[in-house]
Amino acid sequence: MDDEDDPIVEEVPVYLSKTLSENLYLLQYPVKASNSTFDDGQVVNSCVKPINQQIKVDYALNTASKNYDSFKGEQFAIAADGKDKLQKPTFRSGTMDKQSFLSSKPIDDVNRYMICVLQDREIHATPLKGIVSMRQTFSYFDKQDKRTKAEQKAEVDADADEEEAKQVTVKFARQENEKVRKAREKSFNYLSKMESDEPWCETLWHGKNSTAAELERQRLYCSDSLRDGADSALNVDSKEYLDMLISKEKTDRNIDSMLPSRVVCMHKLQQMTLVDQIKVILRDAKVLTFQQIMDLLPDRTLAVDKVLRTLPMAGVLIRGNWVVQSESIYPDGSVSSTNGVPAEQMCKARDYILYRFTQCDKLERHQLAMITQLPSEEIREILDSVAKINSDRSWSLLLPPNEEFSVNEQEISDRQTAFWTARADKFNEMEKSTKRVRKRSSRSDSKYDMKMSNG
Incomplete structure (x- = not known):
């Protein structure tokens, strides 16, 4: 037409x-x-x-209405609250x-x-x-x-003279992977x-x-100041207008291989501050090189120095690669998804695991569980955020060491090394404390064996 x-x-x-x-x-x-x-x-x-x-x-x-049955209303109130009304009543007036x-x-x-x-x-x-x-x-x-x-139930308990022994069946929870956990959270x-x-x-x-x-x-009406600037704000061509309306996917950057599950679209990412943009990208991609971070940022005109200054506020450097800070994954007041471990303990354990990755290539999950005193499921949850499991059941970082960044950006690399060095004493004390507990436990076992043999 x-x-x-x-x-x-x-x-x-x-x-x-x-x-x-x-x-x-x-x-x-x-x-x-x-x-x-x-x-x-x-x-x-x-x-x-x-x-x-x-x-x-x-x-x-309206209890005064001629259509209201007062007798039924009182019966409903008694049925709901009982006659004693020891707790907070549903109907304070004594009628529905x-x-x-x-x-x-x-x-x-x-x-x-x-x-x-x-x-x-x-x-x-x-x-x-x-x-x-x-x-x-x-x-x-x-x-x-x-x-x-x-x-x-109270009547039955009162009539029972003594409690009979009941057989107790102990069940051990099966280890829950990410797929099962997500399915459970949707149940x-x-x-x-x-x-x-x-x-x-x-x-x-x-x-x-x-x-x-x-x-x-x-407050449902748009303010005059916003209406005055609306015409100039939308003074764009049709292509730019569609980009503003639609959550456009930047497929030309080949980000699909780096971001397995985008939590925000590029349009929403553009509305955030630079530090929040980096936090979202690192949290979703887990481990990235500096060049990958630059490629994923919505604004390609950002200066390299500005991004380098902002990165330590969002992530930490692990052998030339960047991972998000633990506080971004476990904010205050949150708990782990499996056993409900508080955020403070999860952040402490994750920081220790990241520190260990700065020292060695592979980690054993059972050793980490002994030192951090966290359940095995929580250790698996932390490792999944930065590492992959090997054929020998050990864990390695998702990306190999990036020595090129450490050489090219010596200053920021030194500052990150100093950051981990400052926390090394606390992490070493965690390991020593675990060893002391294990030694005391082994001595107790030895004494018990000696008593048994002497008896």
């Missing part, structure tokens, strides 16, 4: 507002009738789980005076959805953080079942446990006609 047959009737400017993009959720009520709304409903309590994006809202029931709605996520990827507002012939769009479906929950029935089972039981472990955060609910709600709605 020619443009003449389909003329432009009107042009409407569209502005992107990101003020609420990290906190804007769309709440849907799929089980409610289309003519039934909660616009005038009274919210008595609301709370969220921000990590798992769960929302719970309690709406008040509220209905609770709990959210579920019908859509995980909401990157294509926005909330748009039309005003003064302008469209203001705000990206959504999440979309949730609110459905009524009947948790008070669950409380009744739990209390009934607890009472029955229903694992996700359910993560949701249940996260505590609820109490929130304040503002009515739609309140001043606070109106102030929040104003």
Whole structure:
């Protein structure tokens, strides 16, 4: 169809507002009738789980209505809380005076959805953080079942005179590789446990006609300063505009062989600071030469000296190759994926392993486990981040030593050597402490053998 047959009737400017993009959720009520709304409903309590994006809202029931059955309401309250009410009651008034709605996520990827507002012939769009479906929950029935089972168990325990001996079966956990771990983390039981472990955060609910709600709605509009600069910001040709919109893959750099699983696209990488760019690249590629880092950076015009000055803030040098700092893999507050070892212990063990790689070509996992006092699974997790396993079950760095960098960049190489030398005393003390423990253990065994022989 020619443009003449389909003329432009009107042009409407569209502005992107990101003020609420990290906190804007769309709440849907799929089980409610289309003519039934909660616009005038009274919210008595609301709370969220921000990590798992769960929302719970309690709406008040009109217990004075002629359609409300007071007797049934009292029976529901007694069934939920019992007669003693020793714990926090579900219904404080002694009758069922509220209905609770709990959210579920019908859509995980909401990157294509926005909330748009039309005003003064302008469209203001705000990206959504999440979309949730609110459905009524009947948790008070669950409380009744739990209390009934607890009472029955207490009666059985009271009647039992003595506990009979039971056969105990010991099972050893099978070693978990990366593929199995990822599958486990996607399982229903694992996700359910993560949701249940996260505590609820109490929130304040503002009515739609309140001043606070109106102030929040104003944040859906793009500010005047951003609108004034929008025309100049988008004054680019069609190719550049598409590059800004699409997460373009830089295939001409042959990065597929170096980045096995990109966690961010090149477009997002460009928005980061240089030190964060290097952290992401090193964390994803595990071990890289300096030239590979230069090839992977989005800005090819960066000066070599600037990258060299920034590298020590993101990575450490291991025999001419760069690996990411341990704190980037195990930030404060995090734990290991298998046995939940705290980040501080994981960083300490990983730094020791990196130090050992500066001294020798191959490492044995069982020796590292004895010195670091970490489970074997955690040692495997650390080694997988920088090394590969050999046919003789030893571990070597993913890349061979790069002597050329150490020669060409003598100053930064010397500074990195001094960094490891300064920490060598602490690492040597770890090894000596392990040897002392092993010696004491061997002496104890010898004394025990002597007693047995003398007896």
